[in-house]
Amino acid sequence: MKNLVELVNVSLSYGKTLAVSDLNMTVAAGSFAAVVGPSGCGKSSLMKLVTGLMPATSGSVLIDEKEIDGPVNIVGMAFQNPNLLPWRTTLENVLLPLEVVRPERHQFRAKRKEFVERAMDLLRIVGLDSFADHYPWQLSGGMQQRVSLCRSLIHQPRLLMLDEPFGALDAFTREELWDVLQTIWLERKFTAILVTHDLREALYLADKVHVMSNRPGRVVRSVDTTEFARPRDEHTFIDPKFNENVMELRAEIRAQRLPVDIKTTTAETTP
Numbered sequence: 001m002k003n004l005v006e007l008v009n010v011s012l013s014y015g016k017t018l019a020v021s022d023l024n025m026t027v028a029a030g031s032f033a034a035v036v037g038p039s040g041c042g043k044s045s046l047m048k049l050v051t052g053l054m055p056a057t058s059g060s061v062l063i064d065e066k067e068i069d070g071p072v073n074i075v076g077m078a079f080q081n082p083n084l085l086p087w088r089t090t091l092e093n094v095l096l097p098l099e100v101v102r103p104e105r106h107q108f109r110a111k112r113k114e115f116v117e118r119a120m121d122l123l124r125i126v127g128l129d130s131f132a133d134h135y136p137w138q139l140s141g142g143m144q145q146r147v148s149l150c151r152s153l154i155h156q157p158r159l160l161m162l163d164e165p166f167g168a169l170d171a172f173t174r175e176e177l178w179d180v181l182q183t184i185w186l187e188r189k190f191t192a193i194l195v196t197h198d199l200r201e202a203l204y205l206a207d208k209v210h211v212m213s214n215r216p217g218r219v220v221r222s223v224d225t226t227e228f229a230r231p232r233d234e235h236t237f238i239d240p241k242f243n244e245n246v247m248e249l250r251a252e253i254r255a256q257r258l259p260v261d262i263k264t265t266t267a268e269t270t271p
């Protein structure tokens with residue numbers, strides 16, 4: 001399968017701080033990738049690089065095999081905070097990108113009926129079609145995040161970037177939302193890149209989990225998870241191989257988090 005996203009020997013500095021260095025990663029078109037790593041390793045920087053919001057200090061970021069040189073317009077984004085506009089209904093929040101972003105904003109009036117249908121289709125998939133006329137304050141945190149997902153997909157992006165989208169939710173709601181995201185991805189088959197601190201979330205949702213090193217971040221390991229059949233469900237969690245993967249990723253990230261002198265000592269004392 002062709003790669004939609006490719007990072008080749010990418011570094012990014014913020015002034016004197018080297019956030020990522022020698023970062024190599026590929027994401028196949030239509031696949032679901034997750035990125036995990038210790039705090040501050042450069043996961044958000046990677047999102048900014050892929051979306052073209054920050055130019056690489058060195059190396060190349062390619063989309064569709066072409067090097068990017070500015071913000072990329074095939075992307076939808078969802079963050080930890082759903083950021084819904086309180087004076088707009090669910091439906092109006094989902095439609096917002098089409099009202100403000102080219103090329104749709106020029107067609108918004110003429111195509112409003114079609115756009116509303118598109119929004120309602122998405123709301124149906126996430127189970128919120130009967131809440132289209134509700135305002136954000138009438139929705140739970142999990143429902144707001146579902147709306148945010150629909151909004152990020154309304155312009156039919158080929159690439160969905162998810163930066164800790166479920167980080168603020170309680171454990172039950174979070175797991176519910178994993179299934180919502182999985183359903184929507186299986187139906188629409190866009191390419192997705194999820195940044196998360198939650199290893200089970202990464203393994204449950206992704207086809208491939210990339211582990212980043214301590215800052216300056218680079219990918220130190222990529223774990224293929226396609227052996228877990230889709231749609232994944234509660235049985236996936238009790239699959240011994242799944243739990244083995246969680247343990248291995250946890251150990252890998254713990255090792256990354258150790259200060260260099262401890263790592264050296266451990267390496268020297270390990271037979």
Ligand SMILES: Nc1ncnc2c1ncn2[C@@H]1O[C@H](COP(=O)(O)OP(=O)(O)OP(=O)(O)O)[C@@H](O)[C@H]1O
Nearest residue numbers: 014017018019038039040041042043044045046215
């Ligand atoms: N605008 C900036 N100016 C200076 N340093 C920055 C800037 N943005 C990020 N950094 C530094 O770059 C490194 C990587 O930051 P980034 O936010 O990409 O990491 P992260 O993995 O997303 O962090 P976290 O897991 O805590 O969300 C961090 O050490 C951070 O302090």
